Amino acid sequence: MKKPQLATNLSENLEKLNVNREKASKLFADVIEKAVKKSKPDTPAVLETDLDNQLANQPAPLKIAVLGGGSFGTAMANLSSKNGCEVTLWVRDKRSVKSMQKTHINKKYLPDHKLDERLQFTHDLQAAVKGKDLIFVAVPSAAFRETLQKIAPFISAQAIVSLTKGMEKDTFALMSDVIADELPNVAFGVMSGPNLAKEIMNNMPSATVIASQSAALRLAVQTALHSAFFRVFASDDLIGVELGGALKNIYAIAMGMAAAYDIGENTKAMILTRALAEMSRFGVQAGANPLTFLGLSGVGDLYATCSSTLSRNYQIGNMLGRGMSLDQAIKKLGQTAEGINTIQQVNEKAMKAGIYMPITHALHDIIYEDKAPLGVALNLMEAGFRSDVEFVMPHQVQPTHN
Numbered sequence: 483m484k485k486p487q488l489a490t491n492l493s494e495n496l497e498k499l500n501v502n503r504e505k506a507s508k509l510f511a512d513v514i515e516k517a518v519k520k521s522k523p524d525t526p527a528v529l530e531t532d533l534d535n536q537l538a539n540q541p542a543p544l545k546i547a548v549l550g551g552g553s554f555g556t557a558m559a560n561l562s563s564k565n566g567c568e569v570t571l572w573v574r575d576k577r578s579v580k581s582m583q584k585t586h587i588n589k590k591y592l593p594d595h596k597l598d599e600r601l602q603f604t605h606d607l608q609a610a611v612k613g614k615d616l617i618f619v620a621v622p623s624a625a626f627r628e629t630l631q632k633i634a635p636f637i638s639a640q641a642i643v644s645l646t647k648g649m650e651k652d653t654f655a656l657m658s659d660v661i662a663d664e665l666p667n668v669a670f671g672v673m674s675g676p677n678l679a680k681e682i683m684n685n686m687p688s689a690t691v692i693a694s695q696s697a698a699l700r701l702a703v704q705t706a707l708h709s710a711f712f713r714v715f716a717s718d719d720l721i722g723v724e725l726g727g728a729l730k731n732i733y734a735i736a737m738g739m740a741a742a743y744d745i746g747e748n749t750k751a752m753i754l755t756r757a758l759a760e761m762s763r764f765g766v767q768a769g770a771n772p773l774t775f776l777g778l779s780g781v782g783d784l785y786a787t788c789s790s791t792l793s794r795n796y797q798i799g800n801m802l803g804r805g806m807s808l809d810q811a812i813k814k815l816g817q818t819a820e821g822i823n824t825i826q827q828v829n830e831k832a833m834k835a836g837i838y839m840p841i842t843h844a845l846h847d848i849i850y851e852d853k854a855p856l857g858v859a860l861n862l863m864e865a866g867f868r869s870d871v872e873f874v875m876p877h878q879v880q881p882t883h884n
């Protein structure tokens with residue numbers, strides 16, 4: 483197999499960007515210093531305008547395509563464009579492209595936000611990806627393979643980064659597996675973290691993780707997206723980072739459902755930490771480093787998604803908890819909630835591999851076997867004596883009585 487390669491101009495671009503980055507950091511520092519000195523602090527919007535004005539004339543060598551015009555693809559395209567990259571957002575629907583070209587607003591997914599004026603829109607996949615350094619893929623997992631198959635003829639040496647947090651239906655493939663299948667010679671990575679799109683669009687400080695075996699790719703993504711309100715951390719545990727993003731959707735559904743029963747903080751804390759135990763147990767079986775689940779893409783994303791009504795997975799769980807059927811809840815949401823499919827995939831995989839995943843099994847019973855939520859929850863509480871952190875004390879160890 484040929485060795486993965488990056489776009490030939492990516493390294494050159496990175497060298498130029500490093501110089502620009504130093505200048506940019508200095509500008510950020512100046513703006514922040516000015517803001518701190520003011521008796522009445524500036525709002526993020528004022529700060530951002532200040533930064534934009536200062537950075538307006540920086541050269542923009544990184545060329546980026548973002549595939550998927552939903553809320554997250556749009557947010558990342560906007561962020562990288564504001565950072566001075568040359569960005570094209572590919573959107574499947576021709577009418578949406580026309581409307582975005584005219585208004586620079588994504589009416590369906592982010593109607594309250596004017597997008598960066600420099601951002602380009604297209605529904606032509608070839609035009610979107612040809613000659614780019616980086617391609618971010620932000621379509622739902624159900625459309626991921628088909629999208630890669632469509633761009634394959636136009637891939638020469640672009641690097642691919644998955645933003646998708648899910649698993650392929652029926653195959654249990656993660657998006658990185660799909661990339662390796664469909665584009666075996668490209669450098670690739672996955673980006674995942676507590677990244678609710680609407681908060682990012684509102685300039686609420688956020689952070690994420692880029693995971694890849696390629697140091698050049700990690701640096702390219704950090705350079706493209708890192709900004710005053712968005713930090714990009716790096717990892718080489720691709721499977722751990724990717725599983726964190728996919729698995730937490732299951733527990734956001736559980737938390738949304740539990741919230742419909744007015745649970746207290748103790749109960750929320752129990753669900754969150756036992757979810758983390760399940761995630762890391764599953765991750766370790768798949769080859770991930772358990773410590774990755776203590777990072778932004780693990781507990782960070784788990785916390786954000788399980789606490790926020792902005793999360794579509796949480797919303798689905800909440801609607802189910804309030805008595806709606808799955809079909810009604812999906813229809814009402816009208817957006818992607820990856821966890822619905824992930825529950826099925828992970829439940830099946832865990833059963834086959836003998837991995838103890840009681841919350842996932844419980845959700846599966848409620849959603850797909852029509853069992854009563856309260857009874858299932860009470861059963862969960864009777865699951866016997868176990869150790870708290872099994873990487874500290876394996877759960878098979880029983881207390882001795884002598």
Ligand SMILES: NC(=O)C1=CN([C@@H]2O[C@H](COP(=O)(O)OP(=O)(O)OC[C@H]3O[C@@H](n4cnc5c(N)ncnc54)[C@H](O)[C@@H]3O)[C@@H](O)[C@H]2O)C=CC1
Pocket residue numbers: 550551552553554555556574575591620621622623624625628629645646647648677678679680816817818820
């Ligand atoms: N929205 C968020 O806050 C975040 C989402 N993600 C992940 O990003 C992925 C995309 O999510 P969102 O942008 O939020 O979804 P969304 O529901 O807002 O939008 C999905 C987009 O994909 C398009 N699409 C659907 N089927 C398609 C197909 N067959 N071919 C091409 N395009 C298709 C839709 O037209 C729509 O533009 C998901 O895996 C999600 O878990 C990751 C981080 C944050």
Ligand SMILES: O=C(CO)COP(=O)(O)O
Pocket residue numbers: 647675676677678679731734783786787792793794795796818819820
């Ligand atoms: O992944 C997300 C935040 O990090 C978005 O979660 P939802 O897909 O549940 O909205």
